[in-house]
Amino acid sequence: MFRRILVAYDGSEGARAALRRGIELAKALGAELYTISVEEHLPHYAASISEVKAAKEEIDDYFHTLTKQARDQAAMNGVELETVIRQGHEVETIVTMAKEGSFDLLVIGYHGHSRIFERTMGSTAQSIVRLAPCPVLVAK
Amino acid sequence: MENVWFLAAVWVGLALIATLLAIWFKISTALSEIVVGTVAQFIIGAIVGPAALGSSSAWVSFLAGTGAIVLTFLAGAELDPDVFRVKWKESLVVGLASFGAPFLGAAAAARWLLGWEVGASWLAGVALSTTSVAVVYAVMLELGFNTTEYGKAMLAACFVTDLGTVLALGLIFSPFTLRTLIFVVTCGALFAILPIVTPRFFRRYGGRVSELETKFILLALFAMGGLAIWAGSEAVLPAYVIGMLLAGSVGRDHRLIRRLRTLTFGLLTPFYFIRAGSFVSLPALAAAPMVFVVLFFAKMVSKLAGVFPAVRAFRYAPQEGLYYTLMMSTGLTFGTISALFGLGHGIIDAGQYSHLVATVIGSAVIPTLIANAFFMPVHLRPSELPEAEPVREVPAAAGKEAENV
Incomplete structure (x- = not known):
């Protein structure tokens, strides 16, 4: 069955549901559990390095808190969680990690942070399901 | 609008709108502020009157000017002296080529293709010679190149290019009188003393x-800015050099830089960028779109002609060289500062200013998109994906964090 599970985790409501499912599955199956959090919000075309650095610090703080909470949540359920934070495009980064990390299940949330964007431009979840190299569980 | 507080509320409201747009569209606040300034002036100017936004009022000019000076100081202070020492030869050659070729190329295009006057053509050369170190830095950071020799050399070269731009802006339009001599001598003396005195003064007090450091830096920037203006030069010239000279000391004091950042981005730069945008004339842009095309291609072609051979001389492969060249072709902050200097000193008119700012913004966006879409040297990116591990037992203890940021 599933031995390496990857959860896409950005702290959104959908991602939290995905994490809960991931922890349950990892516990039931004795599988390795990872989360991937993608920082894709660095300001493009900034006026100064300071602006970029300030944004990076904010993002880092956010994701450090987020991943620590996720690890605590997993630990409370007796599961070891390894968290990875990357920069880049969300879909591309998640799919690449699933591929190159040889994961055999990817768990994602139905909605990310931006529902308006997803409704107008197409859902991140849809793109990941289409491109992922392994089965994808979409949590609601 | 005569009530200063109502006018201030309008400007801060515009800054707030620009910030929200920047968050929604994932672009920088500066770029968003320029666009908001342009659109606001267009709409408010049409409904209330061209002077309603008060872009030329003394207090708005002061806040905007202070924003440009402090922003330029921060840009200089962000130089990494260690990287520059290691890669000085490459940075110097590429950085100078990146400044010199578009400076001459864009000036020639403005003079002979667009028929601009000599002063306006040189100004176009200065405004389009820039490389946006911030645009390059954001891309380097996002892709992980900032930790590689390739990315570090590119960032160091950006500083050389911008130094060339700032020197050209400060000196080309200078009248070269006794005042210029006094300015240059005073600069020399201060530039020699500041890196020695400043760290000791900060350590002591x-x-x-009471924010003594901020006051000290503002004193140096205002005093030298005043002297520069008195000598017929430009205030951002000493600001950038002071920033570079203090990069090894003040630049490494992250708490101080953070406090300066709060002051700069919270209050000053919104006024600078919204004001810069408010002088852009949309009708002028719509009336002569080919001017934008000519200026844009003049910058791109001359950057390619100057930077690509210089980069290749340091044994980079063609794809690496093209990516390097395209990144060095970006521009934003110093381009708008140069254009605004030209407008403020009557070197260029509102139409020419509008085309220069549009070209500068275009050069921030288009080369970055092309470089990342077609020429990214993926093989130079640091490996960051975890290797697939064999199935192992899951311990009960809490996990660890494997960050690759």
């Missing part, structure tokens, strides 16, 4: 709630 700094770190207090």
